[in-house]
Amino acid sequence: MTIELTGGEAIARMISLYNPGPIYGMGGFQLLPFYDAARRIGLKHYLINDERAGIFAADAYAKISGRVGLADATLGPGATNLVTGLVEALNAGTPMVVLVGDSHREHSWKNMTQESRQTEILRPAVKELLRIEMISRIPELVRRAFAVATSGRPGPVVIDVPEDISHGVFEFEDRDFYAVAAHEAIPALRCRPERAPLEKAAGMLADARTPIILAGGGVHLSAAADTLTAFSEALNIPVAHTLSGKGAIACTSGLNAGLFGRYDRIANKLIEESDLIFVVGCKLGEIATKRFTVPPRGKTIIHLDLLAEEFGRTTDCAIALWGDVGATIAELNDMLAPRAAEIRARQTGYAADVVKRMDAWRQDVSPRLNSDETPVSMARMLTELNKALPDDGILIADGGFAAHWGGLLFDTKKPGRAFVPDRGFASIGYGVPAAIGARATSPTRPIFAITGDGGFNMMLGELETARRLKLDFTIIVVNNAASGYIKALQHLMYGAEGYHASDLEETDYAKIGEAMGVTGIRVESPDRLEGAIRQAMTAKGPVIMDVVVTRDPAKMLPGVDNRTVKVKKGDRIA
Template sequence: MPTANATRTMTGGEAMAEMLRLHETGPMFGMGGFQLLPFYDACRRLGLRHYLINDERCGAFAADAYARVTNRPGVADGTLGPGATNLATGMAEAFNAGMPMICITGDTNREFSWKNMTQEARQLEVLRPLAKEVIRVEVIKRIPELFRRAFAVATSGRPGPVVIDVPEDIAHGSFDFDADDFWVDPGTLKAQARRSRPAAEDIARAAALLAHAERPLILAGGGVHISEAYGALLSLAEAEGIPVAHTMSGKGAIACTHPLSAGVFGRYDRIANAMIAESDCLLVVGCKLGEIATKRFSLFNGGTPLIHLDVVAEEIGRTTRADVALVGDARCGLEDLRAALGGDAAHRAAWTAQVPVRMDAWRESAREKLEATERPINIGRLMGELNRILPADAVLVADGGFAGHWGGLLFDTKQAGRGFVADRGFASIGYGVPGGIGAQLGVGKTRRVVAMTGDGGFNMSLGDLETARRVGAALVVCVFNNAASGYVKALQHAVFGPGAYQSSDLVEMDYAAIAQAMGCKGIRVEDPEQLADALRAGLANTETPTVLDIIVTRDPARMLPAADNRTLKVEKGDRPV
């Protein structure tokens, strides 16, 4: 007769922590409350890395950035009510960007729910639209099963956040678990899990279009990073002689320094928008073709054949006509296209030869920004120094607002991979510091992380500089100090004219002094000739976070890296858009 399975008496919190341990979970970020106390205690006893965060929104941002550089689910938690609802903004970022995330929320004791429990709210109704799935644990013995489900959902298809809602009595209660219930599917530990391939007949149609094209162009989005499709993309591009442009999220799909790199396309571009106009076949990979990528839906003419490869079928044709829909994983689809094509790039030699020539011309035109000597400092000069000084394996994190736009346009990745992290899913301000923390913990101490943020974004999250110091994340934070909500002020200037500024000015602060008072290294930079030494000093400091307080231009006409296409109609006398 079969022997009975062994049992383990555990609290719900212990079972939760054990499942996270089995899933090889990395750093977790949260702020505890009574509902999840057994979970926190179990994390302590199991040696899991759980870090107190000073704001749950920052915890979700840190988890998001960790997921971006590792493709493993970031984990954040919040207690009942405000803790849970504070996760919403970071969850929206991860949901829109396709980042795997597990968000654990404490909830009321079910015996007393909806009897005016302290901090009680309809939190799941708030979070449900921002999650791939919301899982409420109603039966304690199902914790192992439901955690497996959460990781499977978070890492498969287009990844995203999953909420696990745990009532107080579930976390504090105990149960004799069957020891055999504690197992994991190793295929769901990271994205891209459970890959799927496009249909063979669709690959054949796409290959036929590409084979006959003289001027094809690949447009790479963030899905290339999620799929880790770098090798497949480079193999196809080099074998077939196809240049590659990228979105801000797709930067690093191939190295920006590669001779086939056409740079960013969309609202801001180097040479890619002109090449899109000249192309006779476009291959879009892992990109939703949203507002910024399509230059507010004006970039594509509808006459050029367009092949769209995406893991989410309903994204294809959503904003831009697609002639061939390839539904499946980016890496698998690119591998299949490579196999279906002949590998003949000779007839495109003239097309591909244009790319480095055009890029050299663009770099010459950008030299004024990249090497600017003016005071206050031109942000372009900072980007030039970062391009020169950062190691190839460094990670640049860009906050929402113009940090992302300057970085997206002017920063060069030197190798394929997620070397540029920008919160373009939701573009919330305040991502820089917590995103830098998550990225630094994700890549480890031997790789350097630099985060860029405006003074407005830094004000939102500077409390978590203390978190960075406490957890040993010795990142370098570059604060664009222009005493303003710069992106808004620049748009007000473009739309309404000089002097028409409302609610966009800040009091100038000495952020270097603030950093020093918080036990970090602080360097105030007012002269562009000091930038290189300040960056090197920050990168050399691996003991504490470093804040570079960079005094940048106060001229709203010079705050953006290029013209914002949304303001062009104003110049023609139309109403602002």
């Protein structure tokens, strides 16, 4: 049976076959037939106020749900506004399919309004760019977009749709429209390393006396947090994590060694003392390695990753295990099962020492975690969030120091991704739109997002989006009247005379929230934190919790990592 459809409707029908979540975007003439079909067939499409917000919302939805994030934009400025979010998704391994309208091919390069060489601009920012040149190929190319987005290391795929393709008509066959269910979510396919290196790795893990696992965001891309937790507990091996890997095992577990790298609790010392390091789904980038100094040279490393290009990129490894995290850890667990009881018993003292060290760290930094200072200490704010958020709570962390403070101090209470930082590109402005996307993953989970005042200023317009969509979540604006990360680094390098272009005007963001029709709560002292958080959790609609935090640049970066920072003029800090 044949059916005559516009190209736009064919795209909408294909996307609907993948049981999609919301599409975030801002329309343009080129894709009007797609929007019309989306309305008629029931696809959820949410209008946003800035394309960057739409791509961030889709990114957060995909990070939390594991399903493909969807966004769209018109040609020219709409398309180029996507670049930052696309690079975030590319670097973070976020599965996304993004529609972009383009100029009518018959009129291209005749000074068409808003026309640009957008495919050339977008191509380096995505895993694959698919330009539709024939209406008849729409079903095939949409299937390919979902396949590429979810297979191997996930990533964003752009479908570039010329105006004449979207508005044109073609007589399709019914059989053209089908989806591959495996490509609705990640991981679409799982692969495992060869037997020989696996057996060697298992033997090394069995014989190690002070092994440690370093878990990255790849654990979540593989939906393997429960698998890794079972492996860690079976053998009494502690787990440290990156910012993106938080939740690889619960932060409240006795085997959790916390964040490692630039900021840490006890993990860097454990890594230094370890006789075997098992890197799992982690790229070992600059932040995780403290500018490539952690782990120290000469350490024995087993590296498990789905992307072969990561092996040896920053740190040499004794064994490279190329495969899916979940499938590989499960196989290692089976291999080590006959010796698991023996290994676990032998490691009991080591595991107990991790708990002892973590308790000592908490006691050491307790004055800062429970600080009564005014303006509010970031450490105290995170302490109150840890107390108030239930097991299923989600914390979004904007770029900059919001992510570093959250990564160091926020405690996930069960395995899984409940801490969502934008560490693929670490752009600021992620907090508000990411909370919008996060809400689409669950109607009931409490959602908080921490954003600096600078990042919040970028996305004020999306409060209208959240209010219009009647979304319940809380944005904590870390109000220090500064571009805090930069001002703190200027302080470290140049002292009080060195501040330049890093101060913002004092602003009451709670009043701004109220003016935009949402709940505004101003917190100026630490004794108000608990009540404000609980008020926010019971409020309907978006909440702006404006927390006035320290103005002292010496306290703006996470100081509870026990580092002693010594900087001479001319030293490079990052």
